[in-house]
Amino acid sequence: MSAMTGWWTRRSAAGKVELYTRWTFHLMAPVELVTLGGLPLNSGGKPRDLGTGLTVGLLLWVLAHSALCWTVSSRALGHTTGRRARPVRLAVALATATLLADLAVAGLWAGGALPDESLVASLLIVTSVFTAGTLVLCLDRVRHMAYAVAGTALAAALPVAAFGHGAPEGLITLVAVLAGGGAYASACGFSSWLLRVVQELERSRDLKARLAVAEERLRFGRDLHDVMGRNLSVIALKSELAVQLTRRGRPEGVDQMVEVQRIAQESQREVREVVRGYREADLRVELEGARGVLGAAGIDCAVDAPALELPAGVQSVLGWVVREATTNVLRHGDPGRCAIALRRTADGVLLTVENDGAVVRDGAGAPGRTGSGLAGLRERLGAVDGTLEAGPVAPQSFRVTARVPLAVPGTAGTRQEKETVA
Template identity: 35%
Template structure:
């Protein structure tokens, strides 16, 4: 089986979903800019216009940073806290900067208050978010009284619009979190399958060697004790130890051979299933029938490494695996569309090891990249 380590930042599907979520959240940021900007156009005092513009712009920048952090789970926690503290500080400053703008004519600060209520559920737990909303509403009432505006109008904008924005933002971020968790669950499932396979092999080896090594240890100890008093019997026991060791070695080799005698069709199906479970569309025609076991073993090793690379080192949407037999040569091609800008790593230990392994059997491993399509091609002679 193939193990996988998923990073949301390196996954094409998650990256697109994250971009869509950010774009949707950005509409709220534009609301926090454009609707308060209406107040700037209705303010005759140039000083207030300048101060209000500074406050609105600073609020929009810090709000953008907080929303970015909300859909970036791999972001450093310290950076996330700094963004939240920055938004809180700027929100306090907007009261004297933006509150007096278009006083009594347009509820300029009330729109910023709505944005604060809308973003609160993304930053704190529901009880704390309710406390933040209550505090923002109190500030809106205070600003209305200070500027001579309508308290009802300020509360309607701050509370009504704020709750609507909170509902939209909360749903978007909740859905994004579900996508991340589902992707991480797929990766964990693939890692668990690989771990179970390793444990199964370890149990088989333990069962094979456990009894034999125990008997060998007992007979070797007996031979050591008999050597001074009964050399002839000690020699027989030593001969028996040698026979048991040879027998155990044969059993281990047979066990390992059982694992090496792979069914290439099953290997193809297993790798394809892991790729599909991780969101990669996989096309795998059946392999040629009656391939020699030696060829199947070599191709299976290449297949496992190629599948691992697709999951670990690329951002693939699709993968095509094909095995063809051309007279005395079997050719396997693995292509995917997720090559990054760096292209294939010429110093990759996995690919280099496979190339050396195939070369020892007269085969060859080649890789190339064309645009975003990375192709691995392995050839193995039927008769070495």
């Protein structure tokens, strides 16, 4: 079942809106063919006698017009999503072809080759309505869209009046195209605007995640600067003083170098504290943060985490699991719900984060492959003899499971504290 529905469920919200909008307008070509295709052949169930050449010509025009509208709308939606340039030449070709066809149909009507007024009205009005809507897809401003509808209506009405059919017939054609074309063009313009807004929201969400990472890096850089800036300046001054004292043969130079050594060791300790604070996470804070962030993103987040007395190192590493899993939920797929559960087991603690709407991508939760985030979590859990499992558990569902034994002493910072900061 997932293989049959995955083409839809694995798409993001923006992808679903784009696919729905694109195929809606693709289906307008068959609608036009069904509406106009049979008119040159029969009327009210009775065959028309227009001649073979004229009948074939009208059928070819209906087929060509629907195919041209299909092509222009497809290219226009590509421009809306930022994948293609605006189809200006195709839009001009569609408008020109419609105008020439309106002149030809009005002329045939005036010459008596098309005596049926219902056929003429249908050809003029329906093709003009589809032309107006298709041209609107190529435009961005509402004022230009209104100009396109008005121009298409005039292109259909003026030939009727110019070939001597009278002002009433021309006015009726104008009003009909304005009403039908205006309604269809409004739907086209709204669909294009909605697709553009959804695409922009998708890009804004990705940008927000990248900005959050960049802001955290800047914060970490400022902390390091605050810690190291003053100490390095003092080390430089005292080293220079020690050099001068040593050159003069004074024993105070040794005292200055001892002081330099002390400051360097103190700086190393302070940097380790900064790194430890950067790498540690509070479990309760991360759980509440996950609830708030996912709720703000429109994702139903259920947190089932009773208060447990856990070692600081275990809380820190589980907090990192919650943080990384929440980031993956926001950045991958199109989830509607997320469940976070914390349980005490016989020999340890179990944390699970499960969400629906998962999109299987290389390096981002695909079976058998993991990204750098999950690899980092496994390293952190390894420091407390914990394990991490991540993968799909049902169609479009993804689960992250972290197990930490409490019988083994240790902290999340044990391995980190052994690192030497250059």
